[in-house]
Amino acid sequence: MDAIAPGLLPEGLADRLPPQAEASARLVREVLDSVARHGYRRVMPALAEFEETLVTRLQSAKAEDLLRAVDPVSQRTLAIRPDMTAQIGRIAATRMAAAPRPLRLCYGGPVMKLRADQLRPERERMQVGAEIIGSDSVPAAVEIVNVAIEALQRAGVQGITIDFTLPDLVTTLAEGPMPVPPHEIERLRARLDAKDAGSLAEMGVSAAPYQALIEATGPFHPAMTRLEAIDAGCANGALASRIAALRAIAKPIGWDITLTLDPTERHGFEYQSWFGFSIFAEGFIGEIGRGGAYQVARADGTSEAAMGFSLYPDPLIDAGFGSESGKRLFLPLGHDAGRAAELRAEGWVTIAALSRADDAGALGCEAMLDGKEITPLG
Amino acid sequence: MDAIAPGLLPEGLADRLPPQAEASARLVREVLDSVARHGYRRVMPALAEFEETLVTRLQSAKAEDLLRAVDPVSQRTLAIRPDMTAQIGRIAATRMAAAPRPLRLCYGGPVMKLRADQLRPERERMQVGAEIIGSDSVPAAVEIVNVAIEALQRAGVQGITIDFTLPDLVTTLAEGPMPVPPHEIERLRARLDAKDAGSLAEMGVSAAPYQALIEATGPFHPAMTRLEAIDAGCANGALASRIAALRAIAKPIGWDITLTLDPTERHGFEYQSWFGFSIFAEGFIGEIGRGGAYQVARADGTSEAAMGFSLYPDPLIDAGFGSESGKRLFLPLGHDAGRAAELRAEGWVTIAALSRADDAGALGCEAMLDGKEITPLG
Structure with missing residues (x-):
């Protein structure tokens, strides 16, 4: 092969120079300082670990997407972390298994995949976030959403939109008050993800009640009103606790934030349970962060509830956010x-x-x- | 193979938990804040790059020591960085080739090798440092040494020892006033590295003047006096400029620092030119940092002078340094x-x-x- 130009980096990998590197460091620092004030303690997981222990905890990455190498010491495969949330789960379930719950942890550092996904060409990203291990209650959701907003605002991010989702809602309804045959549920989910009301109608009578759910999407208050109408109608009250939870989470959020609801969306994060959210910032395509409720596998085979958020601030930095230079x-x-x-x-x-x-x-x-x-x- | 215990990490890799993770983050932050006040601007090099561009710039790591994988995009080999100084050189020589000199850059982040070396079992380390590209003058050495000390002291490190070295001294003397046949020079260097006066005597008449150099080792002032005696004797004045440089570098260093000289030592860093230094802290085996003068290859085949330091603060953190917790x-x-x-x-x-x-x-x-x-x- 030809020699590589001395300054060339692989596709999807980049050096950050001044002032963007300084802006990135400052943003990560502000976020971590903010969450530390709420009692989240810092952990620094290893950059690489055994592929086997990593992959079993990964929620949305596949082994073949990881940068892997055979470890000359153990002859097992090592992998660079593509995500830190899975590592926080491992730490909580093993070395910190005996730490009192709720266990609040935070983290920040680079994560890397060998293959980028279609939406994001970058293979290395900065990830910074906070997790509560031991609770996925409504108060935990209130705390996580509001701590995420506070951290971003302290870091100077403006024009924030939070999109609430109810990741397991469709499955819960399909198995309960709005029944759909089990073999049809995945097809229903896919059509709802695509917001395809037309193809939903083709699925026949069992899918019909779900057309209204597609309409319960958009600005928070009108979408909630539609969700309440569904609850009073065909959902037969099964949504009442979720509606109350969403209202509780929204209550302390100021009106400087744009709040939206998308009850059928999963954003590709199928592992989330009753609550999820995506974070957007004005002027940026795609989310800059996400969070929600999930389960962490314990070493004994059981699992415990968790709630957290992760930010991926690179797009903000690339757009020149937060640059400032001293005299x-x-x-x-x-x-x-x-x-x-x-x-x-x-x-x-x-x-x-x-x-x-x-x-x-x-x-x-x-x-x-x-x-x-x-x-x-x- | 057997399943891996869920909490087990590969040998030489470790998670840092509270309060060590917080102490580590605080130390890196203090060092970077300190050097920023002296005009060093932050860069964040990519975590991985082409093995080819990385290896040509590496000073003390071999390709087989790196964590490597084939890039599915380019079909070339990628490697995780084992060191950030080489990356700073690449950035200075390519994207920042046109930036005014002296170019002051700083950096901090994880580095990783697939194989640990014998002295250090850890395969992932935190590295934080600062480099001046475009000068390896005495003023550059004065600045780098004193900025390194200030950064460590601001971070709260006490009991600091700085050991000065003159990495190319032996070769310079052997090719000049204290001649040694060219094919003997490497053997001479090896015996001096081992401080083996006996085996030096066996090398015969040409190596004899070097026995005094082994004695010019230890506490700064007596060692300098012996070096001056060598200069006035068999070195025939060839050491005068180096002696003046060492005195200039030492001048602003306070007596709270222990200063030593080891004129024949290379600490395994053969690439350094006229000046090198190692940093030790009371109670820790092995150096916690190092620095010195070197050359950065430019894209056009020429090179430019540089001076810098890197700290590897993990041993400090592991010993519980800097832990503190808020109320x-x-x-x-x-x-x-x-x-x-x-x-x-x-x-x-x-x-x-x-x-x-x-x-x-x-x-x-x-x-x-x-x-x-x-x-x-x-």
Whole structure:
């Protein structure tokens, strides 16, 4: 094969340069600081682990999508983590199995797949998030959604939309008050995912009540009103507790957030149970985060409830979000080192000359130190 | 093969749990904040790249030590980075080739090898560092050493020892004033690395002057005095500029630091040029960081001088360095959310009850919110 150009990176992998790297670091830091104030403690899972222990806990990635290699020590296959939520589950179920519940953990770092999916060409992403292990109750959902919003807003993200979903709703209704033959349920789900009312009608009488569910989608209040009408009608009250839960989760969310409902959507996260949500930000295509209720497998074969969210802030950073640079002060050769230290403590970024050739302007300095004084540069 | 226990990680890979994960994050953050104040701008290199572009720039890792996989997109081999300094060189030589020099960059993140080396069993390490591209002058060395010390001290590391080395000294002397036949130089270097004065004597007359160099090792001032004696004697003044450089680098270093000299040591970093240093901390076996002068290959085949340092803080963290935990306040069900937000702003970490069963004491809380008041627990 031809030699690779020295600066070329594989498709879907990229270096982040200033100021985007600084913006990314700042955003991750703000999110982690925010969740830490709510008692989420930091864990740093290993970058790689045995493929076997990873794949059994992965919710939405397949083994062949992972970057894998044979471990020369154990002769088993290692894989780079494609997701950190699965690792948090492993930690909660093993080394932290005896830690008191609810166990609140947070994390942030790179994740990687060998194959990108169609929606996202990048193979490496930054993931930052928080999980409650030991509860998927309504108060847990209220906390997770509101902690996610607070973290994003503290990091300066504006124009946030939260889309609530009820991932297991269709299955619950199909097995209960709005019966559908078991072998038809997956087909029904697929048509609802596609919001295809026409093809739903073709499925016949059992699918007909579900057409109204497609209509209960969109801005929160009108969609909830339609959902309540379904509950009072063919759902026969089976939705009452979910409706109350959604209202409780929405209550503390401010009207600076756009809230929508999509009761039949799963966003490809089939493992979620009663509640899910996707996070969008104005000006960005695709979600910047997601969360919801799920189950964590324990070592003894049972499972425990969990609720969490993950953010994937790269699209925000790529769009130039959050870049800011400090005031840069040039320090000539032989400058007063004590004064320079004082000025750094006051917030200046100092750039020390290494030779007479160093160009303060080219190095991005807006001022220089002259004795003890700061002199602006043209 | 047998199934793997669900909590087992491959040898040399580990999850970091609270409070070590928090301590690690805090240390990396402090170091990066410190160097940013001196104008080092953050870059985040890709976690993986083409093996070919990575290996040509690696200084001390071999291809077979890397975690590699075939890229399904390009059909070329990808490798996870074992080191970030090589990536900074690539970025400086390609995408940032036109950026003004000296170019100051900093970085922090996980690095990984498939095979550990004998000294260090861990295969994943945290690396954080700073590089000046475009200068390996004495002022650049003064800045790099002192910025490294300041960063470690701000992060709270005490009992720091810096060991100065002169990596290309022996070769320079052997080709000049203290001549050794070219085919003997590597043997000479190996015996000096081993500080083996006896076997040096066996090499015969040409190696004899080097015995004094082994003695010029240890606490900075006596070792420098011996080096000056060698310079005035058989080195015939060839060491004068290096001696002046070492004195200049040492000058701003405070006496809270232990300074040593080891003029024949390379610490396995053969790629360094005139100056190198290793960083040790009291109570830790092995270095916690290293740095020095080197060359970065440009895309046009030439190279440019560089100077930098990298820290590998994991041993500090494993020893419990830097753990601290905030005051944790329990928020009972139905608590005053506004008051809780005020208390978080004042520095409290709040733990909200999700059910009546949540145990404030077990969850590590030292107080609870009672109305608007804080009530101590236990």
